[in-house]
Amino acid sequence: MQPFTAQVIEIISAIPAGKVMTYGQVAGAAGSPRAARQVVRILHSMSGKHGLPWHRVVNARGEIAIREEEGFFLQKMFLEGEGVEVTEDGLVNLARYQHHPS
């Protein structure tokens, strides 16, 4: 496992319940501000094995990024279950719910 990947996994694991981070934000915190898509890839392929709270990552506008219906719904349900308000369209209020690691 590469250092960047390990960083990303660590950062995402540390997002508290009821909070979200953006793909780009996670990439930046891991040291590569432009590697947002790589964060996507890591979540896509490794969230299962590592038990990552994948649902706590949204795009830069605060939207659920999954197009596929079942995944979208699942992420919405998980977030709402933690007290995060999600609109019908999958929008989360970043000003209110974004996590800023110290």
Next chain:
DNA sequence: GCCATGGCTAGTA
């Protein structure tokens, strides 16, 4: 080659 992005522009209203 993949990917669940991001940011900027053109073009409409």
Next chain:
DNA sequence: GCCATGGCTAGTA
């Protein structure tokens, strides 16, 4: 709506 970006997993040979 378009396209530059980036780090690498999964799976074959």
